[in-house]
Amino acid sequence: MDIEEVKQRAGPREFSPKDEMPEKYRKAATRMIQFHANSEIMGAYLEKPFIRQAPSLDRKLAFSAKVQDEIGHGQLLYRAAESLGIKTRDEMLDELAEGKGKFLNCFHYPMDSYVETPMIAFFVDGAAMRRQATLKSTSWEPYAHAMDKVCFEEGFHVKHGEAILYELMTGSKKEQEMTQEAFDEWWPRIIQFFGPTNEKSTHHGFASEVGLKQMSNDDLRTAFLNAYIPKAEKYGLEIPEEPRISKNDDGTYEVVEEDLDWDEFFTIAKNDYEPGVGQINGRKAAQDAVEWVRESLDSHENRLYGSSQPQAAD
Amino acid sequence: MIWEVFRQEKSGDYHKHCGNVHAPDREMALLFAEVQHGRRKPTNSLWVTPQKEIGEVDTEDAAFGGTTDKSYRWAMTYNFEAAASEVEESESEQASAERERKAQIEGGS
Numbered sequence A: 001m002d003i004e005e006v007k008q009r010a011g012p013r014e015f016s017p018k019d020e021m022p023e024k025y026r027k028a029a030t031r032m033i034q035f036h037a038n039s040e041i042m043g044a045y046l047e048k049p050f051i052r053q054a055p056s057l058d059r060k061l062a063f064s065a066k067v068q069d070e071i072g073h074g075q076l077l078y079r080a081a082e083s084l085g086i087k088t089r090d091e092m093l094d095e096l097a098e099g100k101g102k103f104l105n106c107f108h109y110p111m112d113s114y115v116e117t118p119m120i121a122f123f124v125d126g127a128a129m130r131r132q133a134t135l136k137s138t139s140w141e142p143y144a145h146a147m148d149k150v151c152f153e154e155g156f157h158v159k160h161g162e163a164i165l166y167e168l169m170t171g172s173k174k175e176q177e178m179t180q181e182a183f184d185e186w187w188p189r190i191i192q193f194f195g196p197t198n199e200k201s202t203h204h205g206f207a208s209e210v211g212l213k214q215m216s217n218d219d220l221r222t223a224f225l226n227a228y229i230p231k232a233e234k235y236g237l238e239i240p241e242e243p244r245i246s247k248n249d250d251g252t253y254e255v256v257e258e259d260l261d262w263d264e265f266f267t268i269a270k271n272d273y274e275p276g277v278g279q280i281n282g283r284k285a286a287q288d289a290v291e292w293v294r295e296s297l298d299s300h301e302n303r304l305y306g307s308s309q310p311q312a313a314d
Numbered sequence B: 001m002i003w004e005v006f007r008q009e010k011s012g013d014y015h016k017h018c019g020n021v022h023a024p025d026r027e028m029a030l031l032f033a034e035v036q037h038g039r040r041k042p043t044n045s046l047w048v049t050p051q052k053e054i055g056e057v058d059t060e061d062a063a064f065g066g067t068t069d070k071s072y073r074w075a076m077t078y079n080f081e082a083a084a085s086e087v088e089e090s091e092s093e094q095a096s097a098e099r100e101r102k103a104q105i106e107g108g109s
Helices: A003-009 A023-047 A049-053 A057-082 A089-097 A114-135 A141-169 A173-192 A204-209 A217-234 A262-269 A274-289 A291-305 B026-037 B085-108
Strands: A245-247 A253-255 B002-008 B016-022 B045-050
Touching: A003 A023, A023 A049, A023 A057, A023 A089, A023 A114, A023 A204, A023 A274, A049 A057, A049 A114, A057 A089, A057 A141, A057 B016, A057 B026, A089 A274, A114 A141, A114 A173, A114 A217, A141 A173, A141 B016, A217 A253, A274 A291, B002 B026, B016 B026, B026 B045
Parallel strands: none
Antiparallel strands: A245 A253, B002 B016, B002 B045
8 A cells, every 4th residue: 555545545444454554554553652651651661650659548549559550551552553463562671661652741740748739630631642542543543542442541540630639629718728829830841732733743743643632732732721621710710821822712722832841751752851851760760670570571472482383293 | 572451341341442451361361450450440250361362353354244235135125114112112122233234334334
């Protein structure tokens, strides 16, 4: 299949591993799905400490279930990416450990305090789920299948985050203030979650032409703001003055881009942002620590099915 | 090695394909399938099979249901009031299957 045919046929769940896809499509899809898978894994590591630090048993259990889910989503997505035949799961996990694998801007920032958890669990997950819901109709079928399961599980994550936000914002004055401070700090990052406006996004054009991407960053940002600004206000959070956001007559939003720190954003995008480097290395240490498990699984598989196995017994 | 996973939601249902896992052998494939695919969705039973053991024939290779008019084998063709509820049920299942088949043929061309 050539690129022109791909563009012509591009539609929800149109292409699967049995189609012979051009390399350009397979590379673009791999880049997108690998980024998504990496983000699931890095997000899980960001929340892992709160299995211990959450203030009640219910919250600890919920965080534990959620971290389990996110790692599972990573696994599903690496499978969807592998099915494109560009990279293996091992290669992608190694790239993540070596600091070459890219992932969401928000997961480069450390989370130090429990009051920060709803910033990830409600707002970032809410933003991610908005995007994921549109990806149920991506053109790479295995990716869409993964989204079915991810969205099925993700509803709990966002509602759990909302429950924590509600609890903090109806708690003591100090809790409310600390939560507002965390919101002030995270809000610009959450807006940047959707990346720069379309003109600056280098990969958007092709990815949307071949049906991988279903909605532009601007449309996703608008949909997110429409749903989550009222929620934030409902719980008594004040929307920070910057970045300046104004609503157009057609219901879309205008975000003043100069109010956001794009240097930081692009430093993060290169995996050069210092706290994020710490998080990448932290996960690498965990990966190294269980290298022996992977090795024993691999050698077991080689023993059973490897080259030593007779090709034609009779 | 990749293993395809099939999940049966409740006893008596079909096992439906739900994804795949990496595993070095069948025993671990079942374990990983349990963790990955049997944890959140209702699950009564899981099957795993090596991916390379799956065979497939699709609409590119086969004309499922034939290429000629076979209306004679559908209940809707015979214009009589159904004698009993099970006949009526069967006819309505056939009618919706026929609609889906037609939509598929039209959508595919």
